[in-house]
Amino acid sequence: MLLIFMMFSFLLMFIFLNHPLSMGMTILIQTLLMSIMTGNWHFNFWYSYILFLIMIGGLLILFTYMTSVASNEKFKFNIFFLTPFFSLILSPFFEFLFKNYDSLNFNSTNNFNLNLSKFLNIPMNMIIMFLIIYLLITLIAVVKITDFNQGPMRQKN
Structure with missing residues (x-):
């Protein structure tokens, strides 16, 4: 429930963002939360790990593109906008602190070990x-294709 609430709050925050770097950071956090959530559902983090690596690769390409296109653009924080969303993000943590710890079930670790041994x-x-x-x-193949003598495609002045 905590992860779903955090994902929903980051989704609402993404709608109001206008800078590409802040949007990329929000997508990165959303991907991390989604990877944690799918790993907990399936008791197996292989799919989550692959999903996270693919999204990180795409975000790195977008990051290099956006920093080359809009390298001198100022990044402005809107304090009025950030205050409600920090309260949205922090409120599930307070719910978790006051939750009854006797209801937590730690028997899922045995299922994780059984699922991991299936791969081996x-x-x-x-x-x-x-x-x-x-x-x-x-x-x-990638090492052989790349030519180390030519160096980077971008020229430095």
């Missing part, structure tokens, strides 16, 4: 080995 058993370990070899070949 005989039928699935061949897929993991194939993935490792594929990533190694891709890494070698």
Whole structure:
């Protein structure tokens, strides 16, 4: 419930943002919260980790593009806008502090260990080995394609 409330508050905050860097930061936080939420639902963080890495890669490309296009644009904070959203973000934490701790269930850690061992058993370990070899070949191909002598495409003055 806490993560859903935080995601909703960041969604509302994203609607009112007008600077691309602040929008990118909000998308980054939304992705992190979504990754945590899907990892907790499935007791397996592999999908969440892949989702987070793909979104970070896309956001890095957007960040470099936006900083090259609008590099000298001022970033202004609107204090009137930030005050209600900080209260929206902090209110679930107070709910969590006053929650009854006896109702928390810590038996889910056993399920996580069982789900993790499925990836390492005989039928699935061949897929993991194939993935490792594929990533190694891709890494070698990218290193061979790039030419270190030419350097960066952007010229420095």
